[in-house]
Amino acid sequence: MTIKDSGTEFVTKIHNELVQIRANQIELGQELTERINDVANRVKKLDSRMEARFDAVDKRFDAIDKRFGVIDERLGDVDKRFGVIDERLGDVDKRLGALETTQDSILATQKSMQETLDSMQSRQDSMEFSQKSMLATLVSMQSRQESMETTLDSVQSQQKSMETTLDSVQSHQESMETAQQQMLSILLTIQRKLDVN
Incomplete structure (x- = not known):
């Protein structure tokens, strides 16, 4: 095999490698696009679920507000009947303590929900960083491909x-070879002349 044939075979192999790399890049790009779309769909579903949960929590808060309104009305009645319920003040104090405990529990739930939202935001930021x-x-793979094309041009x-x-x-x-033949002819001529002498 001559140098030219070896060079041609080498260039053909490089060309085939480049074609395979480009095909792999296209396949990888499609796979990444599908994964990104799948992640976006999951985020949308998660957002819809969280909105539904927030709506349910809002409804619970509305119900609690109504209950507090009823309690306020009852406390008004209690004030009007203060003289009558002196003996029941101990029970009222216990109920107020229970209400404060319930309010603390609600505040703790709100704090936990805020922490959950912060965690979701952190995960979203991490997903954006991954993208x-x-x-x-x-971009790096494209740069390597351009470098390989430059190398191929250099090889050619x-x-x-x-x-x-x-x-x-x-x-x-x-x-x-021509000069050697001429020198040989001159030497033969000289040898003939010497033989004649």
Whole structure:
């Protein structure tokens, strides 16, 4: 196999590798797009679920507000009947303590919900960072592909230079063979003259 054939085979292999790399990049891009779309759909579903839960919590708060309104009305009646319920003040104090405990529990629930929202926001930020990282990886792969194409152009240029050098060497070899034949002819002529003398 000549150098030219070897160079052609090498260039063909590089071309096939580039075609395979491009096909892999397209497949990876499609897979990343599908995964990103799937994540977006899951986030939408999660948002809808959280909205439904928040609506339920709002309804519970409305019910609690109504209960507090009823309690306020009852406390008004208690004030009007203050003289009558002196003996029941101990029971009223206990009920007020229970209401305060319920309010503390509601506040704790609100705090837990806020922490859940903060955690969801953190996860969303992490997902955005992952998407940016994937895009950076795709850009890096494209840059490597361009570098390989530049390398291929350089290899082709070197191949042409080698072919030119080979042609020059063959021309020089033919010139040397011609000079050797001329020198041999001169030596034969001199030898004949010496033989005659």
